[in-house]
Amino acid sequence: xxxxxxxxxxxxxxxxxxDRSAPRPTDPLPLTFINMSMSADGKIASSNREISSFGxxxxxxxxxxxxxxxxxxxxxARTVDGNPVTLEPGPAYYRRLRLRRGLPEYNLRVVVSGTGxxxxxxxxxxxxNSPIIILTTDRIGAQxxxxxxxxxxxxxxxxxxxxxxxxxxRWLRQKWGVEQLLCEGGGxxxxxxxxxxxxxxxxxxxxxxxxxGRKAPTLAGGLDPSHLGDSVRLRLDSTQRKDGEIFLEYExxxxxxPLACARQNAGSTPLSLPGTPPTS
Ligand SMILES: NC(=O)c1ccc[n+]([C@@H]2O[C@H](COP(=O)([O-])OP(=O)(O)OC[C@H]3O[C@@H](n4cnc5c(N)ncnc54)[C@H](OP(=O)(O)O)[C@@H]3O)[C@@H](O)[C@H]2O)c1
Numbered sequence: 001x002x003x004x005x006x007x008x009x010x011x012x013x014x015x016x017x018x019d020r021s022a023p024r025p026t027d028p029l030p031l032t033f034i035n036m037s038m039s040a041d042g043k044i045a046s047s048n049r050e051i052s053s054f055g056x057x058x059x060x061x062x063x064x065x066x067x068x069x070x071x072x073x074x075x076x077a078r079t080v081d082g083n084p085v086t087l088e089p090g091p092a093y094y095r096r097l098r099l100r101r102g103l104p105e106y107n108l109r110v111v112v113s114g115t116g117x118x119x120x121x122x123x124x125x126x127x128x129n130s131p132i133i134i135l136t137t138d139r140i141g142a143q144x145x146x147x148x149x150x151x152x153x154x155x156x157x158x159x160x161x162x163x164x165x166x167x168x169x170r171w172l173r174q175k176w177g178v179e180q181l182l183c184e185g186g187g188x189x190x191x192x193x194x195x196x197x198x199x200x201x202x203x204x205x206x207x208x209x210x211x212x213g214r215k216a217p218t219l220a221g222g223l224d225p226s227h228l229g230d231s232v233r234l235r236l237d238s239t240q241r242k243d244g245e246i247f248l249e250y251e252x253x254x255x256x257x258p259l260a261c262a263r264q265n266a267g268s269t270p271l272s273l274p275g276t277p278p279t280s
Contacts (some may be wrong), residue, residue: 024168028175030181032198033192035066036219037205037245044187047213049082056243059205063184064090066203068097070135070182072108072172076189080111081119086127087184106130108176112189113164116140116148125151133176135168137161165196191222194232197255202234208244230256 004150038044038054045052045147055063065072073087080087087109089095095105106129108207111118114137124132131153136145158168183193193199204219226230234250241247 001119022149023167023174025166025170028171029166029169029198030071030178031056031180031200032183032193032217033062033066033070033201033203034171034183034185034193034199036185036190037207038219039209039211041210041212042218043211043213044185044219045213046216047217049078049217051211052083054207054211056207056208056241056245057263059207059245059247062203062205062247064094065097067107067182068103069101069143070107070157070180071103071178072110072176072181072223074110074181074189076182076186077111077113077118079184079186080124080187081122084123084260085184088127088129102240104130106179108133108172109140110181111152112136112173112203113148114190116144118148120147125222131176132189133172133191135233137163144242160242163192165193165198169198179252185219187217187219187221191220193221194220194252195256199252199255201237202248202250202252206246206248209218232256 021033037043039054039057067087067089074087075087079085089105089107099105108130109132111124111132112135116134116136116139118134123258132151132153134148134155135158136148136155138157140148140155140157145155149163156168156171158164169178169181172181177180183190183199190199220232223232232252233254235253236248237251238249239246247252
């Protein structure tokens with residue numbers, strides 16, 4: 001990103017004036033939801049990561065429709081630098097929808113990279129319509145930090161060994177006005193948020209194919225409970241079927257982390273989506 005663009009973005013969007021570096025545990029969290037598509041055998045990509053996009057045009061429209069409800073869209077480093085993703089709102093129809101809903105025309109973009117392995121040549125950085133925040137830890141090397149600072153709007157240290165997600169999400173809300181946060185994977189990032197009890201809804205598309213592959217990633221690869229009671233429990237809120245795909249919306253009703261706290265702080269308003277939007 002050009003320095004002039006960076007300067008503009010650092011002053012743009014809606015960073016709140018009071019940037020207290022440490023939000024209080026009682027400060028509100030964003031409402032956080034996940035959207036993913038998976039194969040009929042539960043994989044989100046092939047094991048060599050060559051295949052990672054297999055949803056229909058309807059699935060793509062649904063993705064944009066869900067983005068149009070979020071102040072910020074977040075993804076993990078491997079999702080961002082392994083694919084030509086932009087995390088942007090898409091065509092004018094969706095940007096107008098955002099404005100009608102009182103959201104900024106372009107959503108904030110957030111990438112999680114705990115050790116700073118995120119590649120600064122990723123496609124995301126070529127799109128400069130909205131700020132890009134990188135969340136990392138003290139494990140990032142000085143050189144990597146410098147490289148990422150040259151392409152992102154802000155690189156934020158969010159913990160020494162691991163990211164303190166509750167605190168970081170509070171900070172996103174406090175500084176950047178993120179009330180609704182959409183996470184678009186991958187599996188490692190999803191798992192961290194679910195484990196921390198921060199996710200209140202899951203949008204899932206089941207696509208009509210089988211990818212196989214013992215090492216192929218799944219929706220929440222880092223979750224590995226030893227007891228059924230420790231699993232994340234969902235309640236199915238809605239189903240739609242179109243073009244051979246099934247679109248599901250779940251509410252997260254129990255998770256290992258302090259979900260009750262996330263609920264209390266963020267609310268769990270259903271985001272049920274109306275029918276597929278027109279193409280424009
Ligand atoms: N089908 C779908 O809907 C869908 C959606 C998204 C992604 N995908 C696919 O899923 C694959 C990527 O998933 P993935 O699970 O391998 O990777 P990922 O979650 O996208 O990224 C993993 C990287 O992100 C950072 N990260 C994630 N969680 C972190 C945490 N809790 N703390 C600190 N850093 C964290 C780390 O970066 P550092 O290495 O810098 O520490 C980690 O190496 C790709 O093939 C992608 O195409 C599919």
